[in-house]
Amino acid sequence: MDIVTLENVTKVYGEGDTRVWGLHDVSMTVKQGEVLAVVGASGSGKSTLLNVIGGVDTPSSGKIVVDGKDITKLNDEQMSVFRRRKIGFVFQAYHLIPVLSVEENIMMPILLDHRKPDKEYVDYIMEMLGLQDRKTHLPNQLSGGQQQRAAIARALANRPALILADEPTGALDSKNGNEVITLLQDSVKKLNQTLILITHNLDIAREADRIVRMVDGEIIENM
Amino acid sequence: MAWIWRLCITNMKNRGIRTILTILGVVIGVISIVSLVAVGIGAKELIMQGFDEDSICKIEVTGMEESHRRDKMITDDFLEEISGMENVKEVYPVLGWDVEIEIDQYTTYAQVCGVPQTYLDTLVIKEGEYPSGNGLKPELIIGAGARNWFYDIKTWSAVEELEEEKKPNFVGKRAKVTIYQDNIHSRMEICGMTDNEYDYNIYCELESLKKYLKRNSGDNIIGQPTNKDGQRYNEWIYDKAYVYVEDTEYVDAVIEKLNNRGFQTYNEKEYVDSMNRILQIAQVVLAGIGMIALVVAVIGISNTMMTAVYDRIREIGILKVLGCDTDELLYLFLLESGILGAIGGVLGVGISYLITGLGVNKIAEKVMKLEAGEHLAVIPWWLALAAILFAICLGVIAGYFPARWAAKLRPIQAMNK
Structure with a gap:
């Protein structure tokens, strides 16, 4: 089953002479349960691809279907609901909310959706990511690796249809990076989730089910 | 949340x-x-x-004696009519007589108000007592404010300027009262003083005043108006009436009725409103x-x-x-x-x-x-x-x-x- 389908998606920044192609006529699909690595140089459009799939940016043209829904037709409000129910984000810079505890950060997408968090499931995820004794800590009391694990837990907590990770190991040393990526991939497999992962690290990319290489906003290799 | x-x-x-x-x-x-x-x-x-509230509910009504029209004067008939008016609680006639009063070395010009005993009963007496009604002459109750208007003929200073303790006590004194219109002298007793510092009146009981005036007058009773032919009316004509309404909200309506009847009114509500x-x-x-x-x-x-x-x-x-x-x-x-x-x-x-x-x-x-x-x-x-x-x-x-x-x-x- 295809969880993500892109049809002729284009993203253009600026106008006239300053026009830049973020994405250039991109078409692709991602299957349920698949781990897809996106590789490419800086400015090749990897992040733009992730952003339009995650509904935090809108394409200039084309169609994006996520979990059976054409998200290019959603308004801002519907997009917010889509993001908090269907997408789990993991960023390079962790992006935890500094004033909330680890546990509150992890439950954030559920709280934003006005639902009562499933405590057992949240505990299970925290245990899986080795965070159970860090529950009440604030993000700045954690190491970089721990913060990224908390961010991964947050992405998983809502049982989203799709997890989008934008260079999750970029800010970590290789030891911590490897540990985090292993945990991420293990969790995704365990929970049968779909993951699109942007990375510079080819070792990490090779662990994925499939690799997509991007250059100048186009997918030039799909292996 | x-x-x-x-x-x-x-x-x-x-x-x-x-x-x-x-x-x-x-x-x-x-x-x-x-x-x-x-x-x-x-x-x-x-x-x-x-x-x-009481002072705002009080309307002072004055008639027009110069008109020589009975229906524009305050008579017993008029009082009866007013007391039957909607929202009117009480009506008191006031018979005023302008006098000069001397008590010891203090003197003042004032209007003494002859009011019914029922009105006197509403006054709060601070010193002395209500008029006994005995004797041939009316006894006077002095307003606490009215006392301030006396002045000392020796020093020409007003009582008002004196400190509270140094103000003279008039209660029990005999005042020399001169009705200056007719130059009649009389000695009357000050029987009491009210409690209200804003009360600038001097009161006496109406019936005893009427008797006194009748006794001391000739054909025309002192202070009473006469008709075009210079003869007195065969009933009492009052200078003023105090009309009390049931509540402040009715004041304006009652005033309007009285004004429409051709009477002049004075009420503190206008002052309070402005x-x-x-x-x-x-x-x-x-x-x-x-x-x-x-x-x-x-x-x-x-x-x-x-x-x-x-x-x-x-x-x-x-x-x-x-x-x-x-x-x-x-x-x-x-x-x-x-x-x-x-x-x-x-x-x-x-x-x-x-x-x-x-x-x-x-x-x-x-x-x-x-x-x-x-x-x-x-x-x-x-x-x-x-x-x-x-x-x-x-x-x-x-x-x-x-x-x-x-x-x-x-x-x-x-x-x-």
């Missing part, structure tokens, strides 16, 4: 000094508006003290000055909220990416500015109570020689409540535009700033 409160309060704590300064701005604004309005209210209460208008204007002006301070506070909150938004632009971005919708983000920021307003409002009202209680009123007591229970500044509960609600509203309004700007940010741009 607990997380929203957590976010708010933690953020306010993290920006401690800025939060305190913003709240300080609101506090000063609230203090200035509350104290100024409080002075307005207090001053009004001070001014209105002399006017109790006083009220002046006080209202003063209050609006005072509140307006206070508003300026509050406007400055609003700008302060706006500024704080704007910087709060800039400071937290990344956090806003994260929340948006995670799926926080616009309304909730708006709520988050409005809650924060509302809390700033509320804290400022409560502190401002609290400090206003202290300032008026320990400052303004204490100073006013000394400078204005206020008596116990009199205050220059009064903060009623509704003013306190309104000020707090107002501060909250201002906080929310001040926070609205920055909050809306924050809520509309595009998530990715915000997060990567």
Whole structure:
């Protein structure tokens, strides 16, 4: 089953002479349960691809279907609901909310959706990511690796249809990076989730089910 | 929703000094508006003290004796008619006679009011007693205010200028009363003095006055008007009548009826009403000055909220990416500015109570020689409540535009700033 389908998606920044192609006529699909690595140089459009799939940016043209829904037709409000129910984000810079505890950060997408968090499931995820004794800590009391694990837990907590990770190991040393990526991939497999992962690290990319290489906003290799 | 409160309060704590300064701005604004309005209210209460409900419900009616028309004069028939009027509680005739009164070395010109015993009974006597009714001559009750109008013929100073203890006690004295129109002298006893400092009348009992006047008059009774032929009417014509209405709200209607009947009226309500208008204007002006301070506070909150938004632009971005919708983000920021307003409002009202209680009123007591229970500044509960609600509203309004700007940010741009 295809969880993500892109049809002729284009993203253009600026106008006239300053026009830049973020994405250039991109078409692709991602299957349920698949781990897809996106590789490419800086400015090749990897992040733009992730952003339009995650509904935090809108394409200039084309169609994006996520979990059976054409998200290019959603308004801002519907997009917010889509993001908090269907997408789990993991960023390079962790992006935890500094004033909330680890546990509150992890439950954030559920709280934003006005639902009562499933405590057992949240505990299970925290245990899986080795965070159970860090529950009440604030993000700045954690190491970089721990913060990224908390961010991964947050992405998983809502049982989203799709997890989008934008260079999750970029800010970590290789030891911590490897540990985090292993945990991420293990969790995704365990929970049968779909993951699109942007990375510079080819070792990490090779662990994925499939690799997509991007250059100048186009997918030039799909292996 | 607990997380929203957590976010708010933690953020306010993290920006401690800025939060305190913003709240300080609101506090000063609230203090200035509350104290100024409080002075307005207090001053009004001070001014209105002399006017109790009873005096406002009292209408003085005078007839037109020069008209030589019986229906324009105050007669017993007229009194009966008035007492039957809707919402009229009591009617008292007043027979006035202009006299010069001498008591020891004190003298004054005055009008003595002959009123029915029922009216005398309503007076509160401070010294002496009510007229006994014995004897051939009327006995006089002197108003506490009327005593002030006597002056000492030796020193030419008025009683009013004397200190309370040094004022002469007229009760029990025999006064030399001269009806100067007819130059009749008589000695009458002062039997009592009223309690009311604003009472400038001298009273006697009506029936005994009538008898006295009849006895001492020729064909035409002293002070009574005559018809075109110079003859007296065969009934008593009163100078005035005191008409009491049931409630202040009926005063205007009764006055209108009396005026339509061709009678002149005097009532303190007109005075009170015009006083009220002046006080209202003063209050609006005072509140307006206070508003300026509050406007400055609003700008302060706006500024704080704007910087709060800039400071937290990344956090806003994260929340948006995670799926926080616009309304909730708006709520988050409005809650924060509302809390700033509320804290400022409560502190401002609290400090206003202290300032008026320990400052303004204490100073006013000394400078204005206020008596116990009199205050220059009064903060009623509704003013306190309104000020707090107002501060909250201002906080929310001040926070609205920055909050809306924050809520509309595009998530990715915000997060990567």
